[in-house]
Amino acid sequence: MNFGPLVYIDDDEDDRMLFQEAIEELFPKLPLESYESGTSFLQRLSNDISNLPKLIFVDLNMPVVSGEECLKHIRKNTHFSQIPVVIYSTSSSREDHSKCLNLGANMFVTKSRSYEDLKKQLKEIVMTHLF
Structure with missing residues (x-):
């Protein structure tokens, strides 16, 4: 199976580490790129369009460039517009959920509080979008 990396963007280092650990456990052969900011x-993304991500998870609430800004940028560029984007946030606000879906997010997922729930969420999302 040949596909580009899964990408996770989150300003919280602990969240990035947990996400990476879960992905490596669930999908050891899946390449993962992690970014601390939008x-x-x-x-x-602008420097390397030869190896486009196959799935992007982005935190909603980040300083400087928010998850919403990342989503808008991805959706307005024809090279990236078909990449599935999952807004992965601590927010459970219906307003945030609706706004992100209207901007083109494929999913809006509220972060799990436990590692086991995180793994269940990630397995379901990755299986749905990549396999």
């Missing part, structure tokens, strides 16, 4: 991810 800015660093958007720079990567």
Whole structure:
């Protein structure tokens, strides 16, 4: 199976570490790129369109470039517009949920509080979008 990386963008280092650990446990052969800011991810995206992500998880509430801004940028560029984007946030606000889906997110998922629930969420999402 040949596919580009799964991408996770989150300013919280602990969340990035847990996400990476869960993905490595569930899908050891799946390449993962992790970014601490929307800015660093958007720079990567504009510098390397030869290896586009196959699935992007982005935290909603980040400083400087928010998850919403990342989503808008991804959806307005024809090279990236078909990449599935999952807003992965601590927010459970219906307003945030509706706004992100209207902007083109494929899913809006509230982060799990337990590691086992995180793994269940990620397995379901990745299986749905990649396999």
